[in-house]
Amino acid sequence: MSLVDTALAVVLGTLAMAAFGFVAGLTVLGIDRKLAAHMQARIGPPIRQPFIDVAKLLRKENVVPENAIPWLFHAAPVIAFASTITILLYLPIGGIAPVFGGAGDLILIVYLLTVPALAMVAGGFASGSPYATIGAQREMVILMAYELPLAIAVIAIAWRLAAAGVAEPFSLAAIAANPVWGVVGPLGIVGFAILFVILAWVTPAELSRVPFDAQEAETELAGGLLVEYSGKNFALFYMAQGVKTIVMAALAVAIFLPWNLSDFVAMTPAVAVVADFAFFLAKVLLVAFFSVSLIRVSMARFRITQIVSVYWLWFGVLGLVGLLLIVLDAYAGVW
Amino acid sequence: MKLTKSFNRSLWAFHFNSGSCNGCEIEIVAAITPRYDPERFGIKLVGSPRHADLLIVTGPVVKKMRDRLLRVYEQVPDPKVVMCVGVCGSSGGPFYDSYNLDGPVDDVIPVDVYVPGCPPRPEAIIYGVVRAQEKLERLEGERA
Numbered sequence: 220m221s222l223v224d225t226a227l228a229v230v231l232g233t234l235a236m237a238a239f240g241f242v243a244g245l246t247v248l249g250i251d252r253k254l255a256a257h258m259q260a261r262i263g264p265p266i267r268q269p270f271i272d273v274a275k276l277l278r279k280e281n282v283v284p285e286n287a288i289p290w291l292f293h294a295a296p297v298i299a300f301a302s303t304i305t306i307l308l309y310l311p312i313g314g315i316a317p318v319f320g321g322a323g324d325l326i327l328i329v330y331l332l333t334v335p336a337l338a339m340v341a342g343g344f345a346s347g348s349p350y351a352t353i354g355a356q357r358e359m360v361i362l363m364a365y366e367l368p369l370a371i372a373v374i375a376i377a378w379r380l381a382a383a384g385v386a387e388p389f390s391l392a393a394i395a396a397n398p399v400w401g402v403v404g405p406l407g408i409v410g411f412a413i414l415f416v417i418l419a420w421v422t423p424a425e426l427s428r429v430p431f432d433a434q435e436a437e438t439e440l441a442g443g444l445l446v447e448y449s450g451k452n453f454a455l456f457y458m459a460q461g462v463k464t465i466v467m468a469a470l471a472v473a474i475f476l477p478w479n480l481s482d483f484v485a486m487t488p489a490v491a492v493v494a495d496f497a498f499f500l501a502k503v504l505l506v507a508f509f510s511v512s513l514i515r516v517s518m519a520r521f522r523i524t525q526i527v528s529v530y531w532l533w534f535g536v537l538g539l540v541g542l543l544l545i546v547l548d549a550y551a552g553v554w
Numbered sequence: 555m556k557l558t559k560s561f562n563r564s565l566w567a568f569h570f571n572s573g574s575c576n577g578c579e580i581e582i583v584a585a586i587t588p589r590y591d592p593e594r595f596g597i598k599l600v601g602s603p604r605h606a607d608l609l610i611v612t613g614p615v616v617k618k619m620r621d622r623l624l625r626v627y628e629q630v631p632d633p634k635v636v637m638c639v640g641v642c643g644s645s646g647g648p649f650y651d652s653y654n655l656d657g658p659v660d661d662v663i664p665v666d667v668y669v670p671g672c673p674p675r676p677e678a679i680i681y682g683v684v685r686a687q688e689k690l691e692r693l694e695g696e697r698a
């Protein structure tokens with residue numbers, strides 16, 4: 220492929236992914252709200268509600284507070300939205316290979332996941348509001364808190380794949396080609412199930428949803444990080460939130476549920492792409508339901524001090540137990 | 555700033571207490587319970603005036619709150635509507651002619667919808683929100 224072809228593919232792929240992220244992200248937010256409403260015995264808003272909200276926000280006045288730093292205040296939402304779209308480019312969507320193909324691996328994605336959060340922190344500090352400042356400080360604490368269990372999960376998976384003789388265990392293609400469940404014995408399956416649960420519990424913190432939304436805490440911090448944002452900028456954060464939901468669910472799907480329908484049922488390539496895509500969406504919805512909607516409806520918010528001990532202590536220990544099981548499983552064959 | 559249909563289906567409300575007895579607050583919270591479920595129509599309470607389209611004011615505006623009410627009103631981005639819940643805010647109600655009032659609300663900021671009652675029932679509050687949406691619609695018609 221010539222350079223022009225590659226550039227064209229990347230540009231078109233990025234645009235397609237941005238469109239997909241926008242539509243799927245807002246839809247998943249709508250479905251989440253609808254499901255949460257049903258769980259609370261309400262009817263809930265229509266599924267297209269987030270689209271209406273964004274359309275309205277784009278019409279609103281864009282207020283910049285007097286003691287804000289304007290360029291940073293305006294840049295933060297753009298960076299947050301753009302960086303979430305960027306992560307999407309590294310993730311396989313159903314049978315469709317990621318746009319940036321083999322260029323990135325799991326470690327890169329774990330790092331990229333911090334960029335939207337850091338953009339929100341920068342925006343919060345740039346707002347010049349005490350509420351936003353406290354929110355930004357909390358966001359940084361939470362960022363450091365969930366990093367440990369997330370890193371344990373990622374390392375455990377890659378280590379087990381390497382122990383099973385897979386070359387380049389951190390690459391998503393290798394993970395997709397060797398579903399982790401098939402590699403291990405019963406002990407390892409328990410270990411991976413634990414890691415899957417941990418990833419599901421890291422998701423709400425990454426998305427700042429209840430019970431880990433101490434940085435936005437409407438009742439104490441009046442919206443925290445986002446307190447000063449209105450209009451277009453707030454709409455960008457809103458959309459980034461939707462895309463991030465898709466990213467986290469797609470990451471869990473890519474690592475733990477990488478199967479495609481076309482692996483099991485024979486079909487022509489054209490049908491396979493559509494079927495795999497639909498199957499991928501179903502898996503994403505399932506993961507989003509369990510890791511976002513169900514947790515957020517059934518829990519109250521943790522205090523910021525509790526969040527750190529929950530992640531470092533409880534999920535850290537749980538992750539190490541999972542890692543230990545996987546290590547034992549790897550050596551069980553040798554003994 | 556143009557008004558569109560999306561405002562009618564996504565009205566975010568910020569609640570401001572200017573010295574009310576808390577009776578109206580209880581009824582506002584009752585109006586967002588699952589029994590009435592205003593989220594069906596996209597109405598929700600938000601934590602920051604920056605996110606709001608609708609400013610719900612309760613209470614008769616005591617002297618200390620006048621300045622704060624003005625500032626919160628300024629913080630709500632345009633286009634916005636103001637709704638005054640309870641007789642306190644409309645006329646002073648039980649606190650009529652009191653020495654420590656700067657109110658009622660419409661002496662301080664322009665009010666679009668009044669919901670009378672001490673406190674009003676949740677049904678009345680929801681009806682008030684519907685009237686606020688109608689007002690937005692009318693404004694939309696005038697500007698178009």
Ligand code: SF4
Binds near residue numbers: 575642672
């Ligand atoms: S209107 Fe009545 S219930 Fe409402 S704040 Fe005033 S005194 Fe209290």
